[in-house]
Amino acid sequence: MIVTLTLNPSLDRTIEIGSLSRGAVIRAAATRLDPGGKGVNVSRALLANRIRSRAVVPFGGDEGRQLVSLLSAEGIDMVTVPVSGPTRSNVALAEPDGTVTKINEPGTALSPAELDTVAEVVLSAAGSADWVVASGSLPPEVPSDVYARLCRRFGGAGINVAVDTSGPALAAAVAASPALVKPNREELGEVTGMAIMSLGDAIEAARRLRDRGARTVLASLGPDGAVLLQDDRVWYGECPVAEPRSTVGAGDAMLAGFLAAGARGEAAFVEALAWATAAVGLPGSRMPSPGDIRRDDVRVTGADPALPLRSGG
Template identity: 75%
Template sequence: MILTLTLNPSLDRTIEVASLARGSVIRAGTAHLDPGGKGVNVCRALLANDIGSRAVVPYGGAEGQQLLDLLSVEGIDMIAVPVSGPTRSNVALAEPDGTITKINEPGTALSAEEVDAVAEAVLAAAHSADWVVASGSLPPGVPVDMYARLCRRFASAGLNVAIDTSGPALVSALASAPALVKPNREELAEATGSAPRTLGEALDAAGKLRALGADAVLASLGPDGAILVEDGRTWYGRCPVPEPRSTVGAGDAMLAGFLAAGAHGEAALAEALAWASAAVSLPGSRMPGPTDIRREGVRILQPDPTQPLMSGG
């Protein structure tokens, strides 16, 4: 069983447009409304592939009730924790070439008592879980070291903790020795103070995160693939997507695939790449199921440190 904790969940509306033109009236194509938040998406991906999981979700207001309704329709096993503020809403504009423009609301502040209630909900379910994924942005006003505090609390209960966040919250969490962190290329740059321009620099950045406390680092590099650094071993792989539609939730699908495949080594990285590339080929923040995942496209390669990373990767 895999638990997920999303402190700042959302309603995610993805609208497909022919192109963006600032200041113009844009006619929308299709639109999708999905339950959002990184931990929520991990659960959605696991459920789509019949892997046991449970989402711990704070919710508030009419938006929060709509979030719970969407999760219930999808069949997500969840623990819903009521909070005073309304759940946020996000909008993503998707262009035909796969370019995504996102507008994310900051969310509503959680009190210390509300954060504690959410943590207690995780611990109450810990007896049936091996992993807990604590992920996404922190709501306004929540201390930047909250993931570090939660990581220590969950690890002391015998849970393996995966952290997927960004900026100071990620850096702070490293000192709590999470079993896994899953940054993307931009988050590697934020955490190390230098944007990786080559595969070698990305590997060095992942190594720095391990030196700061993470047991393993699974880093997504967009179209350049992904790297896994753990216990002195390094793997690199790619899985190109011929017709990308949306990158929303692709990193969450990658993390879900990695955990579903045992969260260790080359085989888990290959599964992570297959799930992520399948997510990129789907509209909105849809999570891939067994019929969407094409493992034959995955390539685990000898990393070339001089390989330049694609711009915007």
């Protein structure tokens, strides 16, 4: 059982356009509305592949009710927590070459009482869980150590915690010894203060996170693939995307695939890359199902530290 927590869920509207031109009237080629938030997407990806999970989702306002309705329509097993502020809405503009421009609202503040209620719901839901996934940005006014506190609480109970966040929340969580962190290239650079220009830089930054407390680091590098540091091993892998549609949710699919495959070693790493690549080939934040996933396309190779990473990866 995998429990996911999304403190700052969203309605995600993806609009496909021919090209982005500032100040112009742009006609949409297609549009879709999906439930959003990193933990929500992890649960959606697991459900699409028939892996059991439970999503803890605070919601508020008309947007929140619409979010819950969309999740219910997908069949997500969830525990909802009403809050006073409205759920945020995000917009992604997707171009034919896979370039995605995102506009994310900050979300609504959670009061200390609301945050305590959410924490109690997570504790109750995680009673028989193998993993708790704490992921996504924090709403305004939520303390940056909230994920770190979850790591300490669940770690003491023998429950693994995976953290996928950024900035001070990631730094605080790493110090609390999570079982797994899943930063992207930008987040690696931000939390370590390094410029991530090569594969060697990414590996060194991931090692620094392990030195600070994270037991496993799964780092996504955009079009350059991903690296996994676990125990005393380093894996590097990539998987080509024939027709990129949207990168929204690809990192969440990667984390879901890794957990679904047992979160250990090369086999789980291959699964993570295959799920993430499949997500990039789908519109909006749609999560891949078994028919979308091509494990045979994944290439796991030796990590060449001198390999330059592509601009914007």
